[in-house]
Amino acid sequence: MNINATLVNLYHICKREMWLHAHAIRMEHTSDIVYEGKLIGEESYPQRAEKNQEVAVSYELPAANGLGVVRVLTAKIDFFDAKKGIVHETKKSNAKEKAHTAQVQFYLYLLRKNGVAVSHGLIEYPKLRLTERVTLDEVEEKQMELWVHEIGELLAKEHCPPRLPVSKCRSCSYFDFCWIGEE
Template sequence: MAYGLLDDLSEERISGVQLNYYFICKRKLYLFSKGITFEKENEDVKIGRLIEQSYYTREKKNRMVDAINVDGINFEDDVLYEMKKSSKNESSDIWQLKYYMFYMKHYKATIISKGILRYPEEHRNVIVVLTAADEAEILKILEAISVIIKQPKAPPVIKKRICRACAYHDFCFI
């Protein structure tokens, strides 16, 4: 596995949000990576924050570990938590959590045996593990992200259903 690539990427550590956006929309990834953000003003994002604040209040939350902002870590049980408002982007949520586990392993020398993806509004948890195949895939994804964010121009608008609830909607369409 080409872990030497991690050295090349180490100066520009990719955040979990960037990895998530890679799956959702390359344009969103690009704009966010250039510091163009609208998340604070967006109603969906505000609702997501309120949900996060109202569940699991006794757990420590939002641990910033370098470039990643983890919703919760239990070091005794080697478990990492991530909470989401809805499962509409479940696949990218799973990859984000796998990336957190990858990050802890390769940048922080800490093995996390399991990730728990929480959808409290749906009363549902998804257990996530990191396999060797996932690690190889994450390396490819990091390389692809690195290429996208170095482009001179933003990728085109994708015109999909997700655009309606996207924080960048007005920026892309108006």
């Protein structure tokens, strides 16, 4: 089972969207919001795209009891400053979210599991003109392992988790999929 940074992010936003995404039901291509986020990431720091390449990292997490399915954790980090040990993540959001922090902590976790010296992460919010520092201490690392376990359990279920209230779904790329004919 493959658990990636997108799933860690979605776990904190909507477990239904996470499950759908993991099961190859994708709606992002229909979303102007997703497209806008991609453009902001590319256009806010154009000098990075010229100098730096995406970093792919993975780690095989053994099953808790030594038996069963091994979870493969993967991520593609847009920008990692290896000299300073800093992960950079750009978000289009007008608000800081726990999901953003969890995603960057996942990057830090994977890099450390692979023996890479990493100091911290920075989440850059160009629309807010704000940068948030993200760290990963021992307690947060244990929390990350719990999240990964819970994500694995949710993804292994045969049925999709329930919808969130419609008020939380309006800007989601899966809105029509989940709410068609329900309003």
